[in-house]
Amino acid sequence: MEKTKELVFIPGPGLGHLVSAVETGQKILSRHHHLFITYLLMDMIPNDKPLYNYTQSLSSATTPPPRLRFTNVSRTQPDYTQELNPKNPSALLVEYICSQKPLVREAVLEIIKFESSQVVGFIVDLFCVSMIDVADEFKIPSYVFFTSSAGFLSIMLQVQTISDELKQDITEYKDTDKELLIPGFQNQVPAKVLPSGMLDKHGTFDLDMSIARGIRRSKGIIVNTFMELETDPMKALLSDGKNPPVYTIGPVINLKHHSDEDEKIRRWLDNQPVSSVVFLCFGSWGWLKGEQVKEVAAALERSGYRFLWSLRRPPMDGTVGSLNDYENPGEVLPSGFLERTCGVGKVTGWTPQVAVLSHPAIGGFVSHCGWNSILESVWFGVPIAGWPIYAEQHMNAFEMVVELGLAVDINMDRKIIVSSEEIERGIRQLMNGNEIRKKVKEMKEKSHKTLIEGGSSYDFLGRLIDVIVQDSIFSNT
Template structure:
């Protein structure tokens, strides 16, 4: 008997692939066939770093299509990558769907598209396939995208997404004000990249109109104001692997799980966990200041220093640093982050505030020290520090460096005031209740899965 067959398409970045893989596994657990469509480079990374117990099954297959760039091209050049995706991948996706429908007895019945790949909604519409959009970022990030026509009409941004003044933006009465420079597509270093990503942003409102379901990886408890602005947005978050027995899947780097045994040896609520995601890059001065701050903290720390984290070829620790901190510090290239954050030894999370990391920290009741790098991370910091009040930010000096004394002082302030931990624990309880049976996120995801399984529904729709 034919099963519903869902195609899911993430943007080719770590913070997008992991959550959509989580959603894919939820569907598989409900007897839905899922094909995950990555770019060729992302496909290679994900499959080469998968463990045997990563939870893949006969109902979950991974395929790839080209992103249009040469194999040797620098895919950290987000401007070039984004423009190439928009030019190349729509046609390649259509070819893939035609091939699947020709060769597979389970034809594609639905497509779930990352909001940053909104062009794929048009492909699905053209081919008569049912469609849903998935936002891996915060609802606030999505509402700023959906509001961009109004922002242009009101003279707040121009047609290339550039803010025209510094007036604070009010999207609704129930949402915090947004700095124009915190609109996520403006938080890149160069103008061409900003303009390239704004082409993605401008696709979102039209894709939204063509979408039957719009799923958000958040909860009412975290972002009620943003969800009230667009009631059609359905929260299904946090959508984390720690809510299941299976390990998290979709990593670009191999996890080093030996750190869990090291954490077992540390006292409860003692470890500073430091991790900045897959994109953050430090200059050597900033890297050394962070290292020396961890040394001065006199606390155990677990620090993720991935390959390419500094502008130099290899991150250079201060002279004698590794020897001086000894076993008090554990440094690794990539961590099983959800398991780390759930460990009772961890006291706080020094984070770049990507939405994955934000949800993982919140779900484990941890206070934050916020160190955003780009995109939506600055607005996430606002929520952590000013709205939820479960973290602190850092101040840079006149040279743009966060110095060791500032870092050490904020660590002491955060861990010396139990209010942060208390508020974080309270939010954890509210968020986790949403994903339990009977909770809002649980109901929304269950209803969506039932919709996928509905029979005899015509896929042909009018505009």
């Protein structure tokens, strides 16, 4: 009997990484009906309830995703509270992922031995590039699933080139006004918008360089973006002979997620005029300090705009992990704020972002500029006011505001506290920005067309599948 052809997909930490990985898997399987995909999951974030709920919903669905399987391979979680040898959380995660290689090796052996399957490829999240070592042991081609932008991919690879080939110490740019020439960018990129750890010898610099080297070892790079959005960065990546082939398959977005909370918020939005509400949400890991919350509240109240604000409580121990909701948001908001704004605003906890952005009442999005959030806002034609918080979000904001003119800026300068005046100004620019609104609407149309037959992402996905299937005759030999 002919062996089934199977892909092993190793997602990265957090719900955003897993959801886009699953959506990508479903795209692949919808285009090739004889492939199977096994996801090897690692419990990397303690008490990550959204992640747990998502995986449970997939496992318990009456009609589970066809030809998708999920296997948990980890037995312990990383210790984020190391007192004797504290590390950056991202570094801890990558170290933990690397420690799971023996378990991944065992899982692949089980697939090969007991499932009569031919593993034809590894697809690994950028945080999981160490798993390319396992793929190499089995002589299986590996592909990196890059969950951020093509622009950030270009930056990572260029910084690695500067460090490894030109022998320049990029960390010397920390706290300076230095700018970088990055392939695919029309403007020089200020060093200050790079992830702070990339400019810190004691931060994630070594980790970022290790990831970049791992990416270059892969058979190909799958990027959740589309050519029409990031034309210049993609042209630069595709023309650089030192890079593996790059495949843009985005926007990869989960449009099917619903919950009871959706209905409560939707009912409120249904009573608001079209494009009248500014939506504030800072992602599953994004939160604001108490003083900053009060500045936001003052800005909203003065602006007079209708608003929906997803307000989350900081982690109790200050470590990485899922955020909780306030039992009483009034405890952190200015006295009387909820009463004074009850006619125009709504403060919630966790918010179904896709459901909100898809609602016609939403006129603008104050966002942390996570890449998934940017793609979702573009898909629904909602302009963004960028307020990046961590990771590569400052670079994403720079690309959207300066390079593409598809967003306005609230704060890219890493201020500890952003004043209510600055926030109000950004909100007014967002809600009154007719030119940006027009450009975002145009990009919305392109984001939809790129996924259908004849579109660039449709074609790139077809090329990727062809490469995987053609290479399968050489795998496991």
